[in-house]
Amino acid sequence: MKFCIDAGHCSAGEDTGAQGNGLLEQDITWLVSDKLRSLLEVAGQSVVMTREYKDHILGKTEEESLNRRSRICNDAKCDWFISIHGNSVKNPASHGTEVLVYAFGGQAEKLADTVQNEIVVKLGTYDRGVKEKNCSVLRKTNCPAILVETAFLSNEADSLLLRYQHSDFAEAIFKGICKHCGIKVQERYSYHNTVNQMILDGVTSVENMQYWEQNLDDGTKLMKNVCTIIERYQELLKESKKVR
Numbered sequence: 380m381k382f383c384i385d386a387g388h389c390s391a392g393e394d395t396g397a398q399g400n401g402l403l404e405q406d407i408t409w410l411v412s413d414k415l416r417s418l419l420e421v422a423g424q425s426v427v428m429t430r431e432y433k434d435h436i437l438g439k440t441e442e443e444s445l446n447r448r449s450r451i452c453n454d455a456k457c458d459w460f461i462s463i464h465g466n467s468v469k470n471p472a473s474h475g476t477e478v479l480v481y482a483f484g485g486q487a488e489k490l491a492d493t494v495q496n497e498i499v500v501k502l503g504t505y506d507r508g509v510k511e512k513n514c515s516v517l518r519k520t521n522c523p524a525i526l527v528e529t530a531f532l533s534n535e536a537d538s539l540l541l542r543y544q545h546s547d548f549a550e551a552i553f554k555g556i557c558k559h560c561g562i563k564v565q566e567r568y569s570y571h572n573t574v575n576q577m578i579l580d581g582v583t584s585v586e587n588m589q590y591w592e593q594n595l596d597d598g599t600k601l602m603k604n605v606c607t608i609i610e611r612y613q614e615l616l617k618e619s620k621k622v623r
């Protein structure tokens with residue numbers, strides 16, 4: 380499958396995003412999109428980015444920038460369009476996650492439902508639901524398209540999630556996509572991640588892992604157990620970093 384990931388807004392020009400609590404929307408959308416790209420690629424999917432790098436400017440005017448996004452998706456004949464944004468309003472109390480679609484009743488709405496649910500569960504954000512909205516990027520793309528309003532930059536608690544847990548937003552969106560689009564990657568994905576992490580941490584080496592796989596009778600079962608232990612170790616490590 381081919382995914383078009385649209386990191387909302389640009390770092391300069393007429394299409395810059397919202398600001399709030401020291402965050403720039405275009406920076407957050409880039410971080411989430413870039414992580415989502417690698418997750419999908421590791422899962423064997425092909426990805427087209429509208430912004431190919433962080434400071435990529437897509438047009439002189441806002442209209443030009445928006446039109447370019449749907450054109451990139453349509454020209455590449457992508458199967459799904461995923462636009463990433465952050466919300467912002469005057470009232471600092473408004474908070475939560477919502478996913479937008481051009482119209483209810485199609486594949487986009489179903490994907491939006493799954494993605495919305497995964498984010499709310501993983502991040503604990505307030506569930507504002509899936510909404511219809513006449514956005515240029517949703518209207519002008521040929522394939523099913525969703526626009527993820529991750530959380531509110533203008534709300535203090537939400538902004539902390541965006542600042543420190545942007546990877547978790549990407550992971551939740553990825554999980555929602557996998558569920559709806561039938562991408563089965565969980566085992567391979569976590570296997571690769573844990574092995575990479577073990578090598579990076581110096582817990583083992585590439586040669587060591589190969590030896591285990593080749594020379595132990597029940598290599599597969601053993602690997603699964605090792606992965607579970609290492610995943611828990613990674614979680615604990617992450618938690619301890621947050622505390623510090």
Ligand SMILES: [Zn+2]
Nearest residue numbers: 387396464465
């Ligand atoms: Zn936006």
